[in-house]
Amino acid sequence: NPGGQDAKNLRVKLVLLGDSGVGKSCIVLRFVRGQFDPTSKVTVGASFLSQTIALQDSTTVKFEIWDTAGQERYAALAPLYYRGAAVAVIVYDITSPESFSKAQYWVKELQKHGSPDIVMALVGNKADLHEKREVAFQDGTEYAEKNGMFFIETSAKTADNINELFEDFVDYATSKLP
Ligand code: GDP
Ligand code: MG
Secondary structure, eight states: OTTSSOTTEEEEEEEEEEOTTSSHHHHHHHHHHSOOOTTOOOOOSEEEEEEEEEOTTSOEEEEEEEEEOOSGGGGGGHHHHHTTOSEEEEEEETTOHHHHHHHHHHHHHHHHHSOTTOEEEEEEEOTTOGGGOOSOHHHHHHHHHHTTOEEEEOOTTTOTTHHHHHHHHHHHHHHHOO
16 A cells, blocks of 8 residues: 555555646545635645545555655755655646646656555546637646656546545555555
């Protein structure tokens, strides 16, 4: 299991990576507090939050979440956060092809420098902005499949698929590890 503990109480170190502005902090805020704040502040460096959920089989999962800043000037700090992480959530914005390219950069970076058994999720956020979509669902699915990643599209604004992201990804991560 991703936390290395017994099957009943998992502790999962999770890092969020992706371009600035894709909605990483909003995803965490929605998951941890059930809120969406459209005026949320830009993350400086990184921030830490934790949230415990109960799965159907009464297993509890405590997520220790490192929400990183996407800006270039903090890029050198990223290894501090992803090195100890069991799982990584790499986020892009479905209205931004640039952010999808940046997500692919992070996947390669983790494949090269992350823990060899890190389990990754690819997340296309802002799925509520369908009229502005520029990254096809299929493109996300195919890239994730090719790279052995979990894939989901979410909206931190409407809460669509936010709980599913954490719940289904932990199931996926557990099934991938020995
Ligand atoms: P971060 O830099 O990746 O942490 O991005 P933030 O969480 O700070 O969000 C950046 C901007 O995107 C903010 O203005 C949010 O209100 C907006 N945003 C975040 N998630 C969503 C979403 O799911 N839908 C829409 N429409 N806007 C979002
Ligand atoms: Mg942020």
